[in-house]
Amino acid sequence: MVKQKVVVAHASGIVQKGLADILQHTSDVPVSHFVSHVSEVPLLARLKKSVLFIDVQWVIQQRADLYELKRNRNRVFLIANDEEAWFPGGSYEGAFLITDDLQAIQQKLAVIFPQQPKAVNGQSELTQRETEVLKLVARGRSNKEIAEVLSISLHTVISHRKNICRKLEIKTISGLTLYALINNLVS
Amino acid sequence: MITESQKLSDVIGQNILLLPVLNRFDIKPGVGEKTIKSICIEHGIQLKSFLAILNTYNSQLFFPKAEDVDMAVLVQFLRRTHTYYLDYTLPRIEKLISQLAVDYPGSKPLAMIESYYSEYKKQLTAHIEYEETDLFPIINKLLGKQNGFPEKADYYSDKIQHEHVNVEDKLSDLKTILIKFLPESVNENASCELLFELSRFEQELLDHARFEDKILIPKLAKLLKIKPERHG
Numbered sequence: 001m002v003k004q005k006v007v008v009a010h011a012s013g014i015v016q017k018g019l020a021d022i023l024q025h026t027s028d029v030p031v032s033h034f035v036s037h038v039s040e041v042p043l044l045a046r047l048k049k050s051v052l053f054i055d056v057q058w059v060i061q062q063r064a065d066l067y068e069l070k071r072n073r074n075r076v077f078l079i080a081n082d083e084e085a086w087f088p089g090g091s092y093e094g095a096f097l098i099t100d101d102l103q104a105i106q107q108k109l110a111v112i113f114p115q116q117p118k119a120v121n122g123q124s125e126l127t128q129r130e131t132e133v134l135k136l137v138a139r140g141r142s143n144k145e146i147a148e149v150l151s152i153s154l155h156t157v158i159s160h161r162k163n164i165c166r167k168l169e170i171k172t173i174s175g176l177t178l179y180a181l182i183n184n185l186v187s
Numbered sequence: 188m189i190t191e192s193q194k195l196s197d198v199i200g201q202n203i204l205l206l207p208v209l210n211r212f213d214i215k216p217g218v219g220e221k222t223i224k225s226i227c228i229e230h231g232i233q234l235k236s237f238l239a240i241l242n243t244y245n246s247q248l249f250f251p252k253a254e255d256v257d258m259a260v261l262v263q264f265l266r267r268t269h270t271y272y273l274d275y276t277l278p279r280i281e282k283l284i285s286q287l288a289v290d291y292p293g294s295k296p297l298a299m300i301e302s303y304y305s306e307y308k309k310q311l312t313a314h315i316e317y318e319e320t321d322l323f324p325i326i327n328k329l330l331g332k333q334n335g336f337p338e339k340a341d342y343y344s345d346k347i348q349h350e351h352v353n354v355e356d357k358l359s360d361l362k363t364i365l366i367k368f369l370p371e372s373v374n375e376n377a378s379c380e381l382l383f384e385l386s387r388f389e390q391e392l393l394d395h396a397r398f399e400d401k402i403l404i405p406k407l408a409k410l411l412k413i414k415p416e417r418h419g
Contacts (some may be wrong), residue, residue: 034250053203088264167231168363169362169363170360170364171359171360172353172356172357172360174303174306174307174357175356175357175360175361175363175364176359178299178300178303178360178364179364179368181296181299182296182299182300182364182368183368184294
């Protein structure tokens with residue numbers, strides 16, 4: 001999967017750090033870039049397939065065209081001080097208020113980055129199917145080969161692999177292989 | 188944030204992990220009552236770059252600005268860092284792992300961990316060698332001539348960013364696996380030492396990567412006369 005960039009464009013360090021922290025913990029999404037000055041707004045139009053959180057005041061000040069910002073399949077979300085400041089024209093996918101409480105922000109993020117909740121204690125065991133996939137990964141099989149061997153779609157293989165990595169907290173193929181070896185899943 | 192008027196002894200006292208970073212500027216304990224500014228003057232270190240590097244290592248909340256760090260200072264710092272990894276950190280972790288294996292002879296899991304690490308060490312060493320022999324000389328050349336090699340720009344930036352992520356992830360995977368599956372009978376002090384060292388190295392690599400991805404690459408992109416926002 002292509003990793004999407006997440007950009008937070010806001011002058012406030014509290015907003016930058018706060019949003020980055022919530023994004024990391026709620027959606028497991030790291031912020032790839034912070035923009036701290038309004039003069040950099042025009043450069044944002046060059047982003048591609050990114051998720052942009054931007055201060056609505058900057059959009060207004062720079063007369064930035066939201067259609068322009070969205071041109072390269074970017075998703076744009078506004079950060080506003082109050083509800084009145086939400087409508088600079090153009091279209092955006094959603095807005096965050098400075099006064100939003102944690103729960104409200106998390107609910108909005110869950111829509112932007114839909115995903116399964118993080119594994120908590122007791123839910124982290126691999127299913128039988130996931131174990132089969134893990135064994136094949138450890139034997140060096142590609143996703144396509146795994147799909148053929150198990151007669152499942154490539155999409156399903158990828159989703160199994162994501163769940164395996166999430167549950168085991170292991171990110172690399174070498175790490176998964178070591179895990180499988182130590183646990184006698186492969187020899 | 189660390190500032191020029193602070194006493195270096197205070198800074199070290201508050202974050203002892205900065206010591207190896209300072210060593211790379213030839214600053215060692217026994218710093219007396221001197222401020223950062225006077226130590227920089229004494230050692231002929233460029234103050235702005237020094238502060239940016241120190242602050243980056245001191246706090247993850249600090250984001251170094253590319254313009255604050257001199258490229259030549261950074262390259263030299265990264266080189267010293269590489270030497271530290273190759274001569275100290277990588278062999279030290281290897282030794283700590285093999286010590287565990289000595290305590291627990293014939294353990295299959297430990298043998299697997301040893302071979303995983305030795306593979307990892309090989310990969311990181313190769314990556315460092317690539318930077319030392321291919322990348323840094325090109326940067327030095329560019330700094331000297333200020334001429335671009337636009338056709339190579341994508342090649343270099345793509346390669347670096349890609350490899351870094353993997354290098355950190357593999358190390359953090361090793362840590363995760365050790366925490367979960369170290370045989371209970373290994374010496375607890377030895378396993379503590381290994382996990383401390385791994386965690387410290389993991390953090391070091393993340394900071395190291397922050398320099399390369401947030402400063403070195405954008406600056407390199409500028410030297411190569413391509414648009415830095417493509418690599419942000």
